[in-house]
Amino acid sequence: MTRHRTPRRRRLDELAPPPRIAAQELDAQLDLLDRQVLDRDRVQTTTVDDIELTDVADPANPDPARPPELTALLTGPVLGTRIFGGRPPESRFERIPWTDVSEMGTVIRLGVAADSLDATWAERWVRDRIIARIPGGTHDPQ
Amino acid sequence: MLAVLMLSGCSADDAARSQLSQTAKETGSASRSAALALGQHEKDRITEPVLDTALSDISEKLGQGAASLTSVTALGGIARQRDSILTAVRRAQDILLSVQADLSEGRGEGRSLDPERLRLESIARELLSTSEKVSRE
Amino acid sequence: MKGILAVALGVLTAIGGFLDIGDLVVNSVVGSRFGLTLVWVVVVGVIGICVFAQMSGRVAAASGRATFEIIRERLGARMALANLGASFLINLLTLTAEIGGIALALQLATSIEPTLWMPVAAFAVWLVIWRVKFSIMENVTGLLGLTLVMFAVAVFLLHPNWLDLGAQILQQPSPHSAESPATYWYYAVALFGAAMTPYEVFFFSSGAIEEKWKPKDLAQSRLNVLVGFPLGGVLSIAIAACATIVLLPKGIAVDSLYETALPIAQAAGKIGLIVVILGFVAATFGAALEVTLSSGYTLAQFFGWPWGKYRKPAQAARFHLVMIVSLIVGVGILMTGVDPVEVTEVSVVFSSIALPLTYLPILIVANDPRYMGKLVNGRVTNFFGLVFLAIILVASIAAIPLMIITGAGS
Numbered sequence: 264m265t266r267h268r269t270p271r272r273r274r275l276d277e278l279a280p281p282p283r284i285a286a287q288e289l290d291a292q293l294d295l296l297d298r299q300v301l302d303r304d305r306v307q308t309t310t311v312d313d314i315e316l317t318d319v320a321d322p323a324n325p326d327p328a329r330p331p332e333l334t335a336l337l338t339g340p341v342l343g344t345r346i347f348g349g350r351p352p353e354s355r356f357e358r359i360p361w362t363d364v365s366e367m368g369t370v371i372r373l374g375v376a377a378d379s380l381d382a383t384w385a386e387r388w389v390r391d392r393i394i395a396r397i398p399g400g401t402h403d404p405q
Numbered sequence: 406m407l408a409v410l411m412l413s414g415c416s417a418d419d420a421a422r423s424q425l426s427q428t429a430k431e432t433g434s435a436s437r438s439a440a441l442a443l444g445q446h447e448k449d450r451i452t453e454p455v456l457d458t459a460l461s462d463i464s465e466k467l468g469q470g471a472a473s474l475t476s477v478t479a480l481g482g483i484a485r486q487r488d489s490i491l492t493a494v495r496r497a498q499d500i501l502l503s504v505q506a507d508l509s510e511g512r513g514e515g516r517s518l519d520p521e522r523l524r525l526e527s528i529a530r531e532l533l534s535t536s537e538k539v540s541r542e
Numbered sequence: 543m544k545g546i547l548a549v550a551l552g553v554l555t556a557i558g559g560f561l562d563i564g565d566l567v568v569n570s571v572v573g574s575r576f577g578l579t580l581v582w583v584v585v586v587g588v589i590g591i592c593v594f595a596q597m598s599g600r601v602a603a604a605s606g607r608a609t610f611e612i613i614r615e616r617l618g619a620r621m622a623l624a625n626l627g628a629s630f631l632i633n634l635l636t637l638t639a640e641i642g643g644i645a646l647a648l649q650l651a652t653s654i655e656p657t658l659w660m661p662v663a664a665f666a667v668w669l670v671i672w673r674v675k676f677s678i679m680e681n682v683t684g685l686l687g688l689t690l691v692m693f694a695v696a697v698f699l700l701h702p703n704w705l706d707l708g709a710q711i712l713q714q715p716s717p718h719s720a721e722s723p724a725t726y727w728y729y730a731v732a733l734f735g736a737a738m739t740p741y742e743v744f745f746f747s748s749g750a751i752e753e754k755w756k757p758k759d760l761a762q763s764r765l766n767v768l769v770g771f772p773l774g775g776v777l778s779i780a781i782a783a784c785a786t787i788v789l790l791p792k793g794i795a796v797d798s799l800y801e802t803a804l805p806i807a808q809a810a811g812k813i814g815l816i817v818v819i820l821g822f823v824a825a826t827f828g829a830a831l832e833v834t835l836s837s838g839y840t841l842a843q844f845f846g847w848p849w850g851k852y853r854k855p856a857q858a859a860r861f862h863l864v865m866i867v868s869l870i871v872g873v874g875i876l877m878t879g880v881d882p883v884e885v886t887e888v889s890v891v892f893s894s895i896a897l898p899l900t901y902l903p904i905l906i907v908a909n910d911p912r913y914m915g916k917l918v919n920g921r922v923t924n925f926f927g928l929v930f931l932a933i934i935l936v937a938s939i940a941a942i943p944l945m946i947i948t949g950a951g952s
Contacts, residue, residue: 297614297622299607299846306857310614310846338846346620369605369615369912377848386847390859397672400855400862404675427952431795438794441804450811454653455819459800533793 291333299370300336300359302377308359309382311371312342315356333361336371338382357382421479421487426540429490432470433532436497436525439463443504443522453508460505467498490535497528552762555684556770561777562829563643564636564736564890566822567883569778570802571951572729573785575721575795578710581779583730587737588775590930592767594901597908597923598743599763602750604917605907609747610843612913613903625899626844632889632896633741633837638872639889640830641667642882646799647822657877664873667830671865676752676851683828689821693780696809702787710786728944728951731937732887735894737778738934741836743900748839752852757917784809798883838865887950895941897934905931 291314300308316331339357344350359382365374377383394400442459445451474491500521507516572580602608614622644663645656670679755763784805785796796802799822806814835851842849842861849861876882905927908919919927945951 297619299611299615307842307846307848310611310844312619342619346623369607386859389863390856394855394859394862397855399673402673403854404673404851405678430793434794437792438801438804441788441792441794442800442807445804445807448811451807452812452815455650455800455803455807455815457653458649459798459804462798462800 294367295336295371300373301370302373302380303365303375304377305372306377308373308377308380309338311336312339313337313345315358334358335360336364339385357384417478418483421477421483422539422542424473424477425479425483425487425490426536428470428473429532429536429539432467432490432494432497433529433536435463435466435470436529436532439497439501440522440526440529443518443525447517447519447522456508460501460508464498464501464505467494467501470494471498486535486539490532493528493532493535497525500524500528549762549765551681551685552766553770553773554688555681556766557773557777558684558687558690558824559680559828559832560771560774561687561690561781561825562736562739563640563646563826563882563886564739564893565778566643566781566802566825567796567799567886568729568732568736568890569781570785571796571887572733573782573796574789574801576726576729577786577790578707578779578782579713580726580730580733581711581782583733584737584775584778584782586933587734588772588778589926590933591738591742592771593923593926593930594738594743594904595746595767595771596764597919597927598747598904599750599755599767600760600917601904601908601914602747603755603757603760603763604915605913606751607913608751608839608843609744609904609907610840611846612907614844616907616910617903622844625903626840628896628899629740629744629840630837632892633744633833633840634868634871635885635889635892636739636741637830637833637837637868638875639882639886640826640833641869641872642876642885643799643826644823644830645876646882647819647826650800650803650819650822656882657879660873660876663827663830664869667827667834668866668869670831671834671851672855672862676749679831679851680749680828683824683831686824687821687828689817690777690781690825692806692810692814692817692821693777693784696806696814697780697783697787699809700784700787700805702783707783707786722948724944725948725951727940728891728948731894731941731944732890732951734937735890735892735897735941737775738893738897740893740896740900741833743904744836744839745832747904748835748843748849752850754852760917834865834868837868838862891941891945891950894937896938898931898938901927901931901934 295314296311298311300311302308313336314333315335315337317334319326319329319331335356335358337356337358340351340355341357359373359380363373363375363380364371366372373380378387439460442451442456442463446456471491471494474487474494477487479487504518504521507518569584598609601612605612610622610626613625617625641660641663642656644667645659648654648659648663649656750759750763753759781802785802788805788808789796789801794801803815803818803822806818810817838861839849841847841864842858845860847860848858850858855862876885905919905924907913908927909924911918
């Protein structure tokens with residue numbers, strides 16, 4: 264039995280097994296939240312700020328046959344709401360789909376490149392608007 | 406610093422004395438520093454930029470000291486002490502100004518600055534001993 | 543032969559890179575006001591930073607991860623965020639002090655106003671971070687910083703009364719009736735913060751990742767730390783000793799950088815001064831590089847952004863942006879006309895306050911076998927680690943009250 268201990272009223276009774284790994288029980292708080300996410304080239308992508316679960320009809324009396332499922336890792340402003348309370352509207356979630364995850368350990372590996380994700384828009388924005396405009400930004404240090 | 410003393414229930418006189426003692430100590434220390442730097446200059450052991458930096462820094466400190474002295478409200482004996490400290494500080498400032506002028510005009514022209522050094526040293530002694538005296542009252 | 547050179551380089555760089563503006567200023571102030579009666583603080587501080595630098599290097603080599611990445615995983619987002627916030631702000635303060643220090647040192651070299659140097663210094667720091675390789679950056683500033691050995695040489699050239707100096711080291715608390723016990727302890731805390739700078743730990747562990755350390759590199763790192771840092775500490779004491787020999791008898795209390803250099807003029811004349819000022823520039827510049835990088839490391843590691851000097855800037859965009867903004871803020875603060883020496887004194891005291899935040903997570907992670915494997919802390923290390931944690935906590939709690947009581951040491 265695992266529990267997801269955050270201010271949310273949802274409870275996680277069973278975690279959907281990650282793709283391509285034998286089913287195992289994992290604690291979302293210990294093994295998922297705040298973990299570093301690396302992409303397929305081992306480049307840092309983000310940390311897991313929160314996770315997204317499918318809706319449950321009645322959170323107070325969960326139906327064991329139909330548990331909430333993990334759909335995505337979340338990053339961005341959800342960190343603030345996770346720590347301080349509240350919840351941003353779903354359209355503002357920055358998602359990394361759970362299906363992109365290939366491995367879980369002390370870090371979470373993705374099977375895709377970081378640049379291909381929506382959630383990494385901030386890094387791309389800073390890169391294109393600011394860093395690439397400064398001379399030498401795209402060169403290796405000497 | 407003054408506010409802390411006032412709040413802790415000291416009389417205005419004590420606060421003023423403490424301020425005077427502190428300022429005399431700082432300006433005395435600064436004057437002595439200037440004397441030391443000039444002494445090194447006399448022995449040709451100090452570089453120009455370091456001497457320049459030292460003198461302009463000390464000038465500023467003396468200016469701040471003078472400003473804080475004039476802001477001290479005092480009557481009677483304390484006022485006299487404040488005035489004598491202020492006079493000493495102003496003398497030090499004058500000497501420094503003339504030294505700085507000399508240096509910027511006649512670099513290396515060989516006039517010894519030892520008299521100025523000795524005067525600054527004696528002002529320093531005066532200020533530091535006044536500081537002691539005032540703090541013991 | 544090449545092996546010995548590499549080892550020597552590591553140690554020499556550690557010595558030369560040990561001192562920053564905090565050490566230069568506070569040691570000289572303390573020497574001019576308290577003699578050598580606070581030397582014990584430097585000794586304790588050096589042992590402390592050896593223990594924790596070693597630990598944080600081992601964490602990086604064993605786990606392949608840097609400090610703040612692990613802090614968040616291990617302690618949770620809330621604690622790590624609090625830690626990050628405090629560390630980042632104090633880092634920014636230290637950064638401001640170091641840039642100010644570069645400007646003051648350049649004034650001593652050129653007579654040009656420090657305010658004019660501040661933007662130049664910040665720009666130069668940025669440029670080196672932007673373009674220069676990590677190892678070159680470290681080695682050059684470290685080796686040039688070795689010129690501060692001049693202070694140790696000067697102590698001998700000044701022909702002091704050795705017995706008197708020795709007696710002072712053992713006397714405590716302050717025998718100088720001019721200073722109150724509270725002021726003595728205030729400067730003890732300040733000196734402690736100057737010796738055990740928090741940014742050093744972030745820098746050390748992230749630097750280990752930058753240079754891609756493996757467990758086999760730990761032997762070199764241990765040597766650098768255990769030989770280099772204590773020798774760096776000896777230089778700190780030498781700075782204090784010079785002030786004690788020349789300035790204390792004259793009642794000159796140091797509060798500017800030129801006063802730190804003045805004893806050298808007496809000991810070794812113009813050549814000595816030139817050497818020492820080169821050392822000032824190298825030490826403050828090197829420290830500014832490290833502190834700026836630390837601000838990038840702490841933020842990027844907490845949020846999981848790509849980071850590292852080994853990457854092209856375009857591949858670590860937000861990391862570089864954080865550093866650029868930090869430098870701009872630092873210069874901005876300096877341009878308001880604050881005295882860099884006062885900023886330095888405040889920054890070391892606040893460093894003391896931040897020390898528990900920095901060191902406790904390292905101690906926790908270094909004891910976690912999931913990250914450390916076989917390199918997990920042994921009993922001896924933990925003993926020292928806990929002793930120092932206690933000392934750090936005491937210093938941290940005492941700092942603000944002492945600051946208020948003594949009016950920041952006046």
